[in-house]
Amino acid sequence: MATRLLIDAAHPEETRVVVVHGTRLEEFDFESASRKQLKGNIYLAKVTRVEPSLQAAFVDYGGNRHGFLAFGDIHPDYYQIPYEDRQALLEERAAEDAERNARELAADEGGGDGPSDTGPEGNVESVDAAPEPMPEVVGGQVAALVPEGAENGESEGGAPASAAEASAPGGEGESPEPQPPARDVDLTELADQPETVGGDETLEAYLPRRHSRRYKIQEVIKRRQVLLVQVVKEERGTKGAALTTYLSLAGRYCVLMPNTARGGGVSRKITTATDRKRLREIIDSLEVPDGMGLIVRTAGQQRTKADIRRDYEYLLRTWDNVRELTLQSVAPALVYEEASLIKRSIRDLYRSDVDEVFVEGEEGYKQAKSIMKMLMPSHAKRVQRYEDRIPLFHRYQVESQIDLMHSPRVQLRSGGYMVINSTEALVAIDVNSGRSTRERNIEETATRTNLEAAEEVARQLRLRDLAGLIVIDFIDMGEGRNNRAVERKLKESLKGDRARIQVGRISAFGLLELSRQRLRPSLLETSTKTCPTCGGTGLIRSTESAALHVLRVIEDEGIKGSSMLTVEVPPQVAIYLLNQKRSALSDLERRFGLVVTILPDAALVPPAHRITREARAVPVGSLPRTEAMALPPVREDETAAVIATEREEAEEKQEEGESLVADAGEPRPQQPREPGEPRERREGQSGEG
Known part of the structure; x- marks a missing residue:
C-alpha cells in the first residue's frame, strides 16, 4: 500500500499534517495560529531570579511565564x-x-x-529476559520485593542509599574506604530495569x-544576567517552559x-x-x-x-x-524561530518510502514546494497541489479517524477494545477482550487481544501525544512466555516513535509501566477545554443528593436567624423538593419560623443553587404552609404597581382622618420595600452555604 504525506492548509487558522499508509492513519500533527509551538525557538533572555533551593534560575524570555533554567x-x-x-x-x-x-x-x-x-x-x-518475580503473600498481605541489603540503608549492589553520599568526593589525601565485596548480579534484579x-x-x-x-x-x-537560551519543553498548565x-x-x-x-x-x-x-x-x-x-x-x-x-x-x-x-x-527578544509545521513535517516526517505529498491550500503548497526544493531538490516533483472538490482528508478517510482520537474508547479489529483515561498523575490504558471469542480458550483470547492492543497502544501514543507516566492494564495471561511476547511486540512497535520512551515489564498484576518523553502538549490539551457543567470531572450530583444538600443549606439559614428565603434550584431538584420533600420543608418552616419559596432555574446544574434573603413583610403565622413553600415569582413591574396602589389608598385614608395605627394586640406590618432597594443575596454551590 502507498504511503502519503497529506497537508491540510486550507484554513489559515489551523494547519494539519498526517502520514497515512493506505488509509490507516500513522502520524498526526497540527498547529493553530493562536497557539504556535515554542519548542526549538532561541531567545535572548534575562535572569529574573536565582533559586538556590532548586539550583535553577527563572528567566524572562518573552513568554507568558518565566522559563525554568536548571543549573x-x-x-x-x-x-x-x-x-x-x-x-x-x-x-x-x-x-x-x-x-x-x-x-x-x-x-x-x-x-x-x-x-x-x-x-x-x-x-x-x-x-536479558528473566522470569518476573511473584510477590510473596505474608499474613494476608502482599510483601514488598525488597532487595537484599535495602533494609540496612543500602540499595542493590551495596551502593549507598543516599545519592548525596554516592556523589560526595573524598578529601585530599584520604584513601577510599573499603567497599564490601560485590555480590553476583542476579538476572531477577535486572528484570525491573x-x-x-x-x-x-x-x-x-x-x-x-x-x-x-x-x-x-x-x-x-x-540576577539580570543576559543569556542565549533555547526552549526544550513547552509551557504546560501553570508550568513555564524548560530552557x-x-x-x-x-x-x-x-x-x-x-x-x-x-x-x-x-x-x-x-x-x-x-x-x-x-x-x-x-x-x-x-x-x-x-x-x-x-x-x-x-x-x-x-x-x-x-x-x-x-x-x-x-x-x-x-x-x-x-x-x-x-x-x-x-533582552528579552526572539532571535530564531523554529520552522513552521509544514517545514518540520517535510524535514522530520518525509521519508524515502513516502510516495506522494499532497497539499491542500495555495499558500501551503507554495511553502511546501519551496522547502522541498531547498532540502531535497530531486524530490520536489513529489509535492503536488490538491484541488479536488472533495476535501483532502475526506478523500483518504482521515477525518473520521481524527474524530475518533477524541474518544476514550479505541476499538480493536479482533473485537476487543481499549479505554484511555488521562489523570493528573498518569495515563491509564485498560485493555478488554470485548467480543473477541474466536480462540479455543481464554489464554489464547487474552494473548491475541494483548498483542493487538500492544501495537495499537504505540500508535495511539503517537497520534494523541500522550506523555509522562503511562500504565497499561493488559488482560491477565497465565503463561510467562505470553507476557514476554506482548512486551516484545510493544517495544518493537515503539521503535519508530520520535519521543524517548522507557518501557518496563508486565508485573504480577498484569500492569506494564512506561514513561514517554513529552514533545508537545497532548491532543486533548490543545483542542479541548474544561466542561463548564461538570468542571472536567464528567459527573454531576444526582437529583436526590442535590435536594438533600439544599435542605441542609435551608436549615443552616434557619439556625442563623433568617426569616424569608427564596431558593433557586435546577428544575428537577425543585420538583423533587416540592413533591418528595414537602413535609421536610414544612417542618423546617415550623421549627425556625421561615418562609421558603422554591423557584426553578434551568440555567443551574446540580448541586448549584441560589439563595436570596428578604425582610419579612407579614408574620409567618399569617401565611398558609402551601403558599410559604411555593409562592409564584412576582415581576418587578407588578411589585411597583402594588406599592403605588397601597400608597394612594393610604393617602386617601389619611385625608379622611382615619388612623393608620393597628389595633392593640395586632402586629404592625412592615413598610413595603421600594423597587430599587437592594436585597441581601447569597449564592452557593457544591456545599458552600
Whole structure:
C-alpha cells in the first residue's frame, strides 16, 4: 500500500499534517495560529531570579511565564568566574566529550552494532529476559520485593542509599574506604530495569549536564544576567517552559550544536557498523569548527557526502544569522524561530518510502514546494497541489479517524477494545477482550487481544501525544512466555516513535509501566477545554443528593436567624423538593419560623443553587404552609404597581382622618420595600452555604 504525506492548509487558522499508509492513519500533527509551538525557538533572555533551593534560575524570555533554567543546562561560558577557572572547567568538559567520542568510535571500529551505551537495536538498552518475580503473600498481605541489603540503608549492589553520599568526593589525601565485596548480579534484579526505546536525533543533541561540583548556581549566575537560551519543553498548565543554553539547530540530515564540542556524532538509530564508519569519515572531512558538534540523522544514512555537506552549510548560515541578530537585540527578544509545521513535517516526517505529498491550500503548497526544493531538490516533483472538490482528508478517510482520537474508547479489529483515561498523575490504558471469542480458550483470547492492543497502544501514543507516566492494564495471561511476547511486540512497535520512551515489564498484576518523553502538549490539551457543567470531572450530583444538600443549606439559614428565603434550584431538584420533600420543608418552616419559596432555574446544574434573603413583610403565622413553600415569582413591574396602589389608598385614608395605627394586640406590618432597594443575596454551590 502507498504511503502519503497529506497537508491540510486550507484554513489559515489551523494547519494539519498526517502520514497515512493506505488509509490507516500513522502520524498526526497540527498547529493553530493562536497557539504556535515554542519548542526549538532561541531567545535572548534575562535572569529574573536565582533559586538556590532548586539550583535553577527563572528567566524572562518573552513568554507568558518565566522559563525554568536548571543549573546543569547552563554553559560554563556564562559563569561569572575568573578567566583561568572558566578555561579549566571548559578543558574538563572537553576531555569528557573526547572520552565519550573515543568510546563510540571504538565501538564502531570494533564491529559493534552501535555506540557502547546502546543495545543491539541501537536505541534500546537491552536487559536479558528473566522470569518476573511473584510477590510473596505474608499474613494476608502482599510483601514488598525488597532487595537484599535495602533494609540496612543500602540499595542493590551495596551502593549507598543516599545519592548525596554516592556523589560526595573524598578529601585530599584520604584513601577510599573499603567497599564490601560485590555480590553476583542476579538476572531477577535486572528484570525491573526499564528499556529505552525510540527517540529522535534532535533529542540526542540535548544532553542535560550534571551539576558542577565546584560551584553552586548562586555563586556563578546573577540576577539580570543576559543569556542565549533555547526552549526544550513547552509551557504546560501553570508550568513555564524548560530552557537550556546548549543550543541545537536541526536540518534534514544533520543536527548542528553551535556551543557543544561533540565531534563526529552519528544517530543511535543507525546501527550498521559500515554506515557509521562512513558517516564519521564524512563528518571529519567537513572540518567542523572547534567548540561545535554535529550529529548525522537517520535520514542521512544513505546520503552522499555532497548532500550532508549542503545541509551542514545551510545550518552554519542559519547560526551566523542567529549571532548577528543577537548582537542587535535587547533582552528579552526572539532571535530564531523554529520552522513552521509544514517545514518540520517535510524535514522530520518525509521519508524515502513516502510516495506522494499532497497539499491542500495555495499558500501551503507554495511553502511546501519551496522547502522541498531547498532540502531535497530531486524530490520536489513529489509535492503536488490538491484541488479536488472533495476535501483532502475526506478523500483518504482521515477525518473520521481524527474524530475518533477524541474518544476514550479505541476499538480493536479482533473485537476487543481499549479505554484511555488521562489523570493528573498518569495515563491509564485498560485493555478488554470485548467480543473477541474466536480462540479455543481464554489464554489464547487474552494473548491475541494483548498483542493487538500492544501495537495499537504505540500508535495511539503517537497520534494523541500522550506523555509522562503511562500504565497499561493488559488482560491477565497465565503463561510467562505470553507476557514476554506482548512486551516484545510493544517495544518493537515503539521503535519508530520520535519521543524517548522507557518501557518496563508486565508485573504480577498484569500492569506494564512506561514513561514517554513529552514533545508537545497532548491532543486533548490543545483542542479541548474544561466542561463548564461538570468542571472536567464528567459527573454531576444526582437529583436526590442535590435536594438533600439544599435542605441542609435551608436549615443552616434557619439556625442563623433568617426569616424569608427564596431558593433557586435546577428544575428537577425543585420538583423533587416540592413533591418528595414537602413535609421536610414544612417542618423546617415550623421549627425556625421561615418562609421558603422554591423557584426553578434551568440555567443551574446540580448541586448549584441560589439563595436570596428578604425582610419579612407579614408574620409567618399569617401565611398558609402551601403558599410559604411555593409562592409564584412576582415581576418587578407588578411589585411597583402594588406599592403605588397601597400608597394612594393610604393617602386617601389619611385625608379622611382615619388612623393608620393597628389595633392593640395586632402586629404592625412592615413598610413595603421600594423597587430599587437592594436585597441581601447569597449564592452557593457544591456545599458552600
